[in-house]
Amino acid sequence: MAVFTPLSDEQVAHFLERFDVGRLERLEDVAGGTENSTFFVTTERHSLVLTLFEQGEQEELPFFVDLLASLDSHGLPVPGPLFDREGVALQHLAGRPALLFPRLPGRHPEQPGLAQCAAIGTVLGQMHRVSSGFQGSRPNPRDLRWIHAVHSRVMSYLDATGQQLMRDCIDALDAGLAPETLPQGALHGDLFRDNTLFDGDRLGGLIDFYNGCTGDLLFDLAIVINDWCSDERGELLPERYRAIIDAYALERPFDDAERRVWPLMLSMTALRYWLSRLLVVYVDPPAHALTPKDPGQYRTILTSRMATPPPPLP
Numbered sequence: 059m060a061v062f063t064p065l066s067d068e069q070v071a072h073f074l075e076r077f078d079v080g081r082l083e084r085l086e087d088v089a090g091g092t093e094n095s096t097f098f099v100t101t102e103r104h105s106l107v108l109t110l111f112e113q114g115e116q117e118e119l120p121f122f123v124d125l126l127a128s129l130d131s132h133g134l135p136v137p138g139p140l141f142d143r144e145g146v147a148l149q150h151l152a153g154r155p156a157l158l159f160p161r162l163p164g165r166h167p168e169q170p171g172l173a174q175c176a177a178i179g180t181v182l183g184q185m186h187r188v189s190s191g192f193q194g195s196r197p198n199p200r201d202l203r204w205i206h207a208v209h210s211r212v213m214s215y216l217d218a219t220g221q222q223l224m225r226d227c228i229d230a231l232d233a234g235l236a237p238e239t240l241p242q243g244a245l246h247g248d249l250f251r252d253n254t255l256f257d258g259d260r261l262g263g264l265i266d267f268y269n270g271c272t273g274d275l276l277f278d279l280a281i282v283i284n285d286w287c288s289d290e291r292g293e294l295l296p297e298r299y300r301a302i303i304d305a306y307a308l309e310r311p312f313d314d315a316e317r318r319v320w321p322l323m324l325s326m327t328a329l330r331y332w333l334s335r336l337l338v339v340y341v342d343p344p345a346h347a348l349t350p351k352d353p354g355q356y357r358t359i360l361t362s363r364m365a366t367p368p369p370p371l372p
């Protein structure tokens with residue numbers, strides 16, 4: 059379930075009066091999602107999504123509004139926030155910060171086909187190309203410094219092999235990644251399949267930008283590759299990999315530093331999710347009872363990335 063703060067039709071009808079969207083026709087709770095309360099809102103003229111922010115860094119919300127509005131203004135398929143008649147996007151409803159978005163079409167792809175992989179590579183490359191000019195700043199909260207800061211909190215929950223894997227990965231990142239300077243820009247920060255919508259092979263859009271930040275563009279691509287292209291054993295699926303990488307490179311070619319660090323970036327983002335999932339399971343469970351995501355999946359992916367270098371970037 060993903061409605062932690064229920065809303066009545068009356069509350070939402072009253073809220074919508076601030077916007078030029080027409081009268082409320084239907085309000086539905088959205089079952090998916092993990093952090094915020096999400097509602098589908100149908101008015102006389104629009105299909106919308108209403109999000110109430112339940113947790114997280116609420117002072118960061120203006121950054122997310124600016125980022126989405128900027129990407130939307132460049133014609134990227136993202137839900138650009140709606141502004142009310144006074145030009146304000148960020149609202150309050152039922153004691154929570156609230157945003158209203160257009161509802162994008164489609165469903166999350168579980169087993170993405172090659173056309174879907176190419177589409178996500180293209181749009182991520184386009185997004186990175188325009189986002190390098192984005193003026194906002196939110197340093198990546200899940201970078202190498204974060205890994206250094208939190209890994210000791212989960213070590214005692216790992217067996218000896220897991221501890222060694224984590225140490226070896228951090229040592230490799232310190233030696234090979236830390237000294238490099240990579241192309242920068244705004245990132246989605248969590249572009250898993252379940253943060254995309256597809257109508258057949260047509261990309262409906264990218265959603266859930268609440269891990270959005272600024273930093274190494276390659277970090278974003280590595281997250282996509284690990285989620286979209288890993289099999290049960292954590293190994294890369296070569297056809298999906300090629301489809302994403304080639305489509306991305308046509309939009310934003312890689313530089314030499316990115317080619318050098320690519321294997322490490324895949325390991326780093328695998329470690330980032332292994333760690334964040336371990337923290338949820340053992341250290342800092344969320345306030346709401348939800349089934350936690352399996353840390354073991356990302357341990358398996360990291361083991362594979364550390365053992366087998368990926369095909370090089372073009």
Ligand SMILES: Nc1ncnc2c1ncn2[C@@H]1O[C@H](COP(=O)(O)OP(=O)(O)O)[C@@H](O)[C@H]1O
Binds near residue numbers: 088267
């Ligand atoms: N703009 C949108 N268009 C269509 N569906 C959306 C949109 N935003 C969210 N959703 C739906 O709501 C679900 C939860 O949204 P999400 O932002 O991922 O929540 P959470 O931050 O709680 O994980 C998504 O999986 C998707 O089905």
Ligand SMILES: N[C@@H](CCOP(=O)(O)O)C(=O)O
Binds near residue numbers: 334
């Ligand atoms: N997609 C992530 C969940 C979001 O990451 P978080 O760091 O914000 O918890 C996953 O699959 O673990």
